[in-house]
Amino acid sequence: xxxxxxxxxxxxxxxxxxxxxxxxxxxxxxxxxxxxxxxxxxxxxxxxxxxxxxxxxxxxxxxxxxxxxxxxxxxxxxxxxxxxxxxxxxxxxxxxxxxxxxxxxxxxxxxxxxxxxxxxxxxxxxxxxxxxxxxxxxxxxxxxxxxxxxxxxxxxxxxxxxxxxxxxxxxxxxxxxxxxxxxxxxxxxxxxxxxx
Amino acid sequence: xxxxxxxxxxxxxxxxxxxxxxxxxxxxxxxxxxxxxxxxxxxxxxxxxxxxxxxxxxxxxxxxxxxxxxxxxxxxxxxxxxxxxxxxxxxxxxxxxxxxxxxxxxxxxxxxxxxxxxxxxxxxxxxxxxxxxxxxxxxxxxxxxxxxxxxxxxxxxxxxxxxxxxxxxxxxxxxxxxxxxxxxxxxxxxxxxxxxxxxxxxxxxxxxxxxxxxxxxxxxxxxxxxxxxxxxxxxxxxxxxxxxxxxxxxxx
Numbered sequence: 001x002x003x004x005x006x007x008x009x010x011x012x013x014x015x016x017x018x019x020x021x022x023x024x025x026x027x028x029x030x031x032x033x034x035x036x037x038x039x040x041x042x043x044x045x046x047x048x049x050x051x052x053x054x055x056x057x058x059x060x061x062x063x064x065x066x067x068x069x070x071x072x073x074x075x076x077x078x079x080x081x082x083x084x085x086x087x088x089x090x091x092x093x094x095x096x097x098x099x100x101x102x103x104x105x106x107x108x109x110x111x112x113x114x115x116x117x118x119x120x121x122x123x124x125x126x127x128x129x130x131x132x133x134x135x136x137x138x139x140x141x142x143x144x145x146x147x148x149x150x151x152x153x154x155x156x157x158x159x160x161x162x163x164x165x166x167x168x169x170x171x172x173x174x175x176x177x178x179x180x181x182x183x184x185x186x187x188x189x190x191x192x193x194x195x196x
Numbered sequence: 197x198x199x200x201x202x203x204x205x206x207x208x209x210x211x212x213x214x215x216x217x218x219x220x221x222x223x224x225x226x227x228x229x230x231x232x233x234x235x236x237x238x239x240x241x242x243x244x245x246x247x248x249x250x251x252x253x254x255x256x257x258x259x260x261x262x263x264x265x266x267x268x269x270x271x272x273x274x275x276x277x278x279x280x281x282x283x284x285x286x287x288x289x290x291x292x293x294x295x296x297x298x299x300x301x302x303x304x305x306x307x308x309x310x311x312x313x314x315x316x317x318x319x320x321x322x323x324x325x326x327x328x329x330x331x332x333x334x335x336x337x338x339x340x341x342x343x344x345x346x347x348x349x350x351x352x353x354x355x356x357x358x359x360x361x362x363x364x365x366x367x368x369x370x371x372x373x374x375x376x377x378x379x380x381x382x383x384x385x386x387x388x389x390x391x392x393x394x395x396x397x398x399x400x401x402x403x404x405x406x407x408x409x410x411x412x413x414x415x416x417x418x419x420x421x422x423x424x425x426x427x428x429x430x431x432x433x434x435x436x437x438x439x440x441x442x443x444x445x446x447x448x
Contacts (some may be wrong), residue, residue, distance in 0.1 A: 014292050018267045031293065113393045113416060115319055115362060119199045119241055119446040138199060138446040141273055142319045142362075159198055181272045181294065183236070183448060 001194065003027040004039035006079075008056050015173030016045045016076065018189055019180035024042075033065050035189040041193070046078030050102070050145075053082060053096040062124070067095055072076055072196045073172050080167060080174035081145060089145050097172050100150040105160055112160050120177075122155040122165050128171050129192050130155055130166060137185050139165070147176065199446040200438070201241040201409045201417035202431060204424045206231060208277075214248070229264045235424065236271050238431040239448045242293035243269065243296070244419060259291050266292020268301050274322055274398065282311050289316060297322040297365055300338040303345050303352070306359060313360025322395070323361040325353060327382075328369040329396030331376060341369040350389055351383070357390050364390055365419065366395040375423075377400025383413035394417055403429055403437050410443050 005016060007029045020027045027043070028035065036042055044066060046053065054174045057063045066073065066083075075083045082094045088101035094102070105114045122130065128138075137170040146163035149156055157165035157176070173193065178187035207214045212226035224307050232243050232448035245265065247258040255278060262275055275288050276297030285296050302323050303308055313322040324340045326347040327334050353364050366386060368379035378399040387394045396415035399405065409415045422427040438445045 015266060015294070018292065019270065021267070022270065035235070107391060110388050113390070113412065114391060115393075116198065116361065117319070117393045118201050118416065121197065136447070138448075142272075144318075178272075181270065184272050186270060 001024060001036070001058060002040045003043065003194075004036050004041075004044045005029045005045060006036065007031040008053060008060070009031065010064065013045050014044060015178075015180045019187070023187065023191060023194065025194065031060055031062060036065060037069070040072065041067055041196075042073045044073060044075040044079040044083070046076060046079055046082060049089060050078065050081060050087040050092040050094070053078065054092050054094060057082070059195060063095060067097060070171060070194065073099070075172070075174035077143060077178060080176055081147065083167070083172060083174050084147055087145060096150050098147070098150070098167050098169055098174070099113070100147050102145045102147055104145050108160055108172050115142050116146075116159045117142045117152060120155060120157050120159060122174070124157045127154040127168050127195055129175075129189060129191055131166065133185060133188060138191065139179065139185055139189075140184040141165075141177045184195070197444045199241065199444045200405070200415075201266055201395075202239070202434065203242045203244055203417055203419040204235045204240050204244060205421045207246050208258060208261055210251075210254045211261055218384065228261050229268050232265055232269050232273070236269050239446070240271065240431055241436050241446060242271060242417070246272060247275070249278070257284050259287055261290040261358040262288055263294050267287070273376060274325060275393060276322070278410075281308065282288065282315060285316065285320075289320065294420065295322050295362070297324045299324040299326065300376050302356065303336060303338060303347055304357065308376050309356055309359040309361055313362070318360045318362035321361050322363045322365050324365040324367070325349065325355040326367045326369050330408045338371060341367075341372070349387065349426040351427070353386055353390050356390050363393045365395040365397055368399065372398030374399060377401065377405040378409040378413050378415070378418070380413035381406055383409065383415050387414035387416075402428070404436050406434060407438060407441050407443060410438070
């Protein structure tokens, strides 16, 4: 299988490559439009700031390319946020694949820590990406912005309030957590994506 | 519900873990990757690798260790020890580390926190603080707790947060190594003052201490070294106990 990872100005992308390698898949990290278009599956990772990342995507014409992809696409963390309509981070217009906003967490009481950091559970899971997970599936999160639940939500997680821990619309899948850092459950989710 | 985290800390010298016995079925008890894998499989939520090498050669070896850990282990890990400047951070993150912890270098050059946060994001930047009591006041220490600095603990923690730290790792040098429990009173005050996650370190001796640090100390994560390395506390038993005590915990 031919897996391409969208290369852009983001941080720790090698952990996604390592995670795929542990599952026996050699992915190609690229910003080449043609290679991305021809890949069987595309992963859109993300650690970084929304505004500069969107500018970078536009500059390299990756914004339109991602919107037009027909094969299964998986956005991770900021990747998921950039697939939404708009982000409060830097007041950024995003790709608009999911018609949902990205909102900053607000502290409601002492002890609410931001970023939401650590292992939290997925509830009300649906769809093939999250198929066959155990009852109490913990995955690893680190983020300060969230996507409220909406029509595309395929799982919910609660921290300060309920939010979308994953989304799906047609061939576009996205997760707020880091499956590449989420132990066996994360491996299962990546394997599910490879199996789609 | 967000789970409290259990973080074993591994000291690495010249590419080998120091401390650490009591694990059976080990190919190499000194192999940081094997040991980390073992902890991960037992249910550790994160790992911390601390480079205690002094030599330049050893530091290069540590980057190789980080690369191997990243390739083989599927949970997050933090690396620390000897980070002085942004280029050190860049090397470690490029090797696959998820976060870096900075300690003395942050006190000597607080701007380093801003630089890390701006370049790589706050989530990468763990500010480690070693503190002890000096005339009834908590102050920060440099060089692994050996040299007192002029910084007050609470002020420094708040400053670190405002400069962009993503987490605080607090070690009480009064409690570290004593195995009588964490500095819960101070931790609770700190946890209320800062709006970023707080990792407690120093003092774990019994499983009860972990319950106390989460409830009384209001810590978000607990780090420990020797109780895990010497097999005095097993992570699966610890986590079962904490769950039974009603603490949000991830059981694998």
